Amino acid sequence: MKSEENSTVPVIKRRTLLGGAATAAVVLVQTTFGKVMQKAVTQAELIGDPTKKLGPPPGILGTRSPFEKPVKLPSDTSSRTPLQNLFGTITPADLHYERHHGGVPSIDPNKYELLIHGMVKKPMIFTLGDLKRFPSVSRIMFLECSGNYRGSKETLSPQAICGLTSQSEWTGVMLSTLFREVGIDPKAKWFLAEGSDAAVMTRSIPVEKGLEDTIVAYAQNGEAIRPEQGYPARLVLPGWEGNTCVKWIRRIELSDTPFMTREETSKYTERVAGGKNRQFSFVMDARSIITYPAYPAKVEKGWIEIRGIAWSGRGKIVRVEVSTDTGKTWNETLLQDPVLDKAHTGFRYLWNWNGQTTEIMSRAIDETGYIQPFYEQLLQARGGSGGYHFNPVTRWVVQKNGEVYLRPDVKGNA
């Protein structure tokens, strides 16, 4: 821009014009006499026609549009990801689900230490800086709470039904690298993982899983893990139930027997047929859910792209099938590339809805040949008990008026 020949008009610097935080923007306005002046405008004025007004300058942290308000659904002990509001398969880090047993601790990374001891050659302590020096790995994978299921009423969104699952790219050091550094005793069969939250949460993990693919993670989606997800370091065990992925990890003890902690005895175990209680049920079985159209969405007659995510703790999803006629017939869906091992996988199906009431649903099939079961099958396998590891097919009722509701899972509602 040129300054006016009239010397009363100040030399206008770009920075001055692109004003401070107080106003939405400081813009150039041309008077009828051709004079260029600064004018402060409000957000409301700014939105009017974006081609006519300068916007705020680049900043140090990004924002969401004020029109976008995705939020988690918190309870006393957990907070659920808004699956129905998301796209693709990466969960924005501030929308990653939470589940903890003593609140979120505040940990100083400069004081953080990880102790590895027990049946090892050399008990060692690693600082966060030490952990970051080791050869590192990154992996895109899901986390899921084994209690990730609700289904008893029709006004439940995907978030309410199974919002205790999210996906991040995790970066850290392989636990096997640390085991190698301390030298674990070949007679060690288990290790205790202990967190440093107020619950001082503990779980026993088989050493094989520790050696296979467990990661001591310190980064999530490109930056330091968030406190809610375990800052500054946590375990991630691909495909295993969330509580084994101990957050705020402070200690690992190698042993030849499991420790029988409170979480793995009185909590994360489930009744099965035959009146027995199943323990150490580590792996999350294959599951899928249609996230669109799903409650509380409303649709119109005509073409609808049915969308959702599918995942398995045993490996890759090989197929997701969708039914749009209340389970009478099933159609293969398109899986989003790349299909990753133990990761949320996107599926899509193009459907021409004729406007009549119907039920739509998806079922996942993983590389072991496991087919996501219906609620009634699970109930039978569990001797009639509810509990952990409930991964039933989710059935959505699409009504004539376009409203979509969950078909509740209630005994006898088959």
Add this chain to the structure above:
Amino acid sequence: MTTTAQQYAINQYAIRIVCILFALLVFVQCSRSNAGNDTIRSEEKWPPTFGFGRTASSVEIDSLDIDVNPGGKGLGNGSGSVLQGKNIYLSKCAICHGKTGVEGPYNKLVGVFHESDSIQQGEKTIGNYWPYATTLYDYINRAMPYTSPGTLTSDEVYSLTAFLLYRNSIIDSTIILDASNLPQVIMPAQKLFIDDDRRGGPEVK
């Protein structure tokens, strides 16, 4: 004393040596960088240890090693009675778990063991579900009371453990619990626990 000619010959010789050495170096570097990816990724090329971190002292280990296993390793040096436990329970625990361990509002602690086909989450109690008594010590010691975890003494933890085992009809009121007898307590639900046998495939378990 060398003549200019001799100096020249030596220089030529030196230059040839340098060239050969250089070529050798380039050759070696090329071989290494062709195998570069393997060198960076393969554990076989790692040093036996990286030398990061420091050895943990026994003082450091003892201060953190608070867990108790079913064999009793890690149990404290104290002891406790049912009566002492009752007093502590009423003052520190009843507010969340109820006066008699069933009223809530939080986890129900008291229940009598009986075999049944199904059990719902809210029905799982110490008496009808917990497989190990030592877990009670471990958990109370590390995590309770909920609002002030890790503040109980070893005596208090034994006392509460004794009281809760008594209320759940596992031990009688005269028992004084300590490291020698707590691991001997057999919980009635222990025999119900089986390991996970799901392996994927078509069966739903």
